[in-house]
Amino acid sequence: AQSVTQLGSHVSVSEGxxxxxxxxxxxxVPPYLFWYVQYPNQGLQLLLxxxxxxxxxxxxxxxxxxxxxxETSFHLTKPSAHMSDAAEYFCxxxxxxxxxxKLIFGAGTRLAVHP
Amino acid sequence: xxxxxQSPKYLFRKEGQNVTLSCEQNLNHDAMYWYxxxxxxxxxxxxxxxxxxxxxxxxxxxxxxxxxxxxESFPLTVTSAQKNPTAFYLCASSEGDxxxxxxxxxxxxxxxxx
Numbered sequence: 001a002q003s004v005t006q007l008g009s010h011v012s013v014s015e016g017x018x019x020x021x022x023x024x025x026x027x028x029v030p031p032y033l034f035w036y037v038q039y040p041n042q043g044l045q046l047l048l049x050x051x052x053x054x055x056x057x058x059x060x061x062x063x064x065x066x067x068x069x070x071e072t073s074f075h076l077t078k079p080s081a082h083m084s085d086a087a088e089y090f091c092x093x094x095x096x097x098x099x100x101x102k103l104i105f106g107a108g109t110r111l112a113v114h115p
Numbered sequence: 116x117x118x119x120x121q122s123p124k125y126l127f128r129k130e131g132q133n134v135t136l137s138c139e140q141n142l143n144h145d146a147m148y149w150y151x152x153x154x155x156x157x158x159x160x161x162x163x164x165x166x167x168x169x170x171x172x173x174x175x176x177x178x179x180x181x182x183x184x185x186x187e188s189f190p191l192t193v194t195s196a197q198k199n200p201t202a203f204y205l206c207a208s209s210e211g212d213x214x215x216x217x218x219x220x221x222x223x224x225x226x227x228x229x
Binding site: 009032034036041042043044045046049051090092094101103105106107108 | 119121124146155156157158203205207209211213215216217218219220221222223225
């Protein structure tokens with residue numbers, strides 16, 4: 001069965017520091033993987049996605065993620081945090097099951113950025 | 116610009132009332148979804164629809180109902196049978212049934228029982 005685990009419900013970094021948000025997946029078929037960001041009282045916005053092309057995926061706002069099959073991971077990184085990066089981040093795995101496009105979400109990681 | 120419009124942004128419901136949340140998309144997407152979000156619990160699937168006049172229950176459908184009479188619209192009704200309806204509700208759509216597409220989300224409706 002497909003599932004997603006996000007390690008750490010809260011992550012706090014200083015402005016300018018490296019951001020690392022962890023995501024591990026479980027999938028019996030080649031996965032499609034996504035990172036979404038949610039600002040307070042807003043919907044989810046796609047940051048980036050892995051669809052089996054390049055293993056290093058670059059997204060919006062300077063974020064990138066690397067697909068590592070051997071580690072079943074898809075961690076999200078940004079070299080230098082900005083105050084505007086404070087938000088909740090969701091990792092998701094997608095597969096075709098039961099006749100529809102199903103997206104399974106992790107529980108989310110709330111990122112705080114301190115001056 | 117294409118997107119998903121959810122309305123209203125904030126909604127207050129009295130005990131025992133039914134309320135309907137609107138979701139409209141102009142992306143020409145076939146599939147639409149409703150999720151419920153509670154603090155610390157991520158997103159939970161309520162209902163989904165792959166095509167007009169067809170929809171299926173998700174993981175937490177009890178106390179909710181939907182309709183899909185038009186491709187563009189997928190309203191969600193929170194009935195009085197839903198005992199704990201206070202939550203943030205998100206509507207989403209996807210282009211088709213290919214797993215690589217992902218979802219596009221609306222901006223959400225926050226429902227509060229008063």
